[in-house]
Amino acid sequence: MPNDGSNNKKMSIIVTKGTLDWAYPPFILATTAASMDVDVTMFFTFYGLQLLKKDLGHLQISTLGNPAMEMPMMGMHMTMPNIVSAIPGVDAMASSMMRSLIKKKGVASIPELREMAVESDIKIIGCQMTLDLFEWGPKDMIPEMELGGAATYMAGALESDINLFI
Amino acid sequence: MATQTLDTKGMNCPLPILKTKKAIKGLSAGDTLEVLSTDPGSVKDFEAFCKSTGNKLMESSEDSGVFRYLIEKP
Numbered sequence: 001m002p003n004d005g006s007n008n009k010k011m012s013i014i015v016t017k018g019t020l021d022w023a024y025p026p027f028i029l030a031t032t033a034a035s036m037d038v039d040v041t042m043f044f045t046f047y048g049l050q051l052l053k054k055d056l057g058h059l060q061i062s063t064l065g066n067p068a069m070e071m072p073m074m075g076m077h078m079t080m081p082n083i084v085s086a087i088p089g090v091d092a093m094a095s096s097m098m099r100s101l102i103k104k105k106g107v108a109s110i111p112e113l114r115e116m117a118v119e120s121d122i123k124i125i126g127c128q129m130t131l132d133l134f135e136w137g138p139k140d141m142i143p144e145m146e147l148g149g150a151a152t153y154m155a156g157a158l159e160s161d162i163n164l165f166i
Numbered sequence: 167m168a169t170q171t172l173d174t175k176g177m178n179c180p181l182p183i184l185k186t187k188k189a190i191k192g193l194s195a196g197d198t199l200e201v202l203s204t205d206p207g208s209v210k211d212f213e214a215f216c217k218s219t220g221n222k223l224m225e226s227s228e229d230s231g232v233f234r235y236l237i238e239k240p
Binding site: 007028031032035036037105106107108116120 | 176177178179180181183184186187214215218219220
């Protein structure tokens with residue numbers, strides 16, 4: 001098998017979520033697939049487009065409505081009751097806790113994974129309709145983003161071995 | 167003796183694999199790469215990575231929490 005960037009396998013991922021935690025699955029799978037010589041296309045739509053903004057410092061997690069989120073804290077695991085999650089500033093606090101946990105555990109940061117995605121020639125497509133809807137321009141986004149729509153995605157997906165919706 | 171050693175100790179999935187891919191790119195055919203990792207998930211990941219990419223996993227071992235892989239570029 002060649003080791004030069006192609007085994008003729010293709011994967012597409014639709015990225016729909018724009019929170020710090022949900023940014024991980026698409027970027028981890030895309031960069032790993034690319035490292036295994038798969039030709040990867042990522043299609044960012046709706047909140048997923050947040051992950052293509054030049055600066056990613058604004059990404060947050062929300063503990064609201066997420067009883068599965070247990071943060072390790074002082075030797076225990078803490079969950080946040082919804083009534084506490086709703087207080088302004090709690091999401092920001094939980095997000096900064098998550099960021100320090102990511103660093104401490106040797107987990108890649110999202111900017112780092114995105115840079116690796118760009119470096120490994122993953123095709124990054126931004127949904128034109130979403131940009132229009134939320135009034136974002138290409139100037140807000142990374143220059144590697146190409147614009148496209150549902151038909152662009154479908155053309156790639158029809159040729160792909162793996163299609164994921166995250 | 168491996169041509170090159172890559173230390174990924176302390177890094178979590180998928181960084182050891184991504185860094186390995188990068189290092190292999192810089193090698194010539196027949197060169198070997200030694201990878202060190204502390205990620206227990208890397209045992210299966212390196213098997214899978216080598217199987218899919220055609221690189222040869224010559225050795226996979228563990229010594230007091232450090233996993234060591236020897237990979238040959240075809």
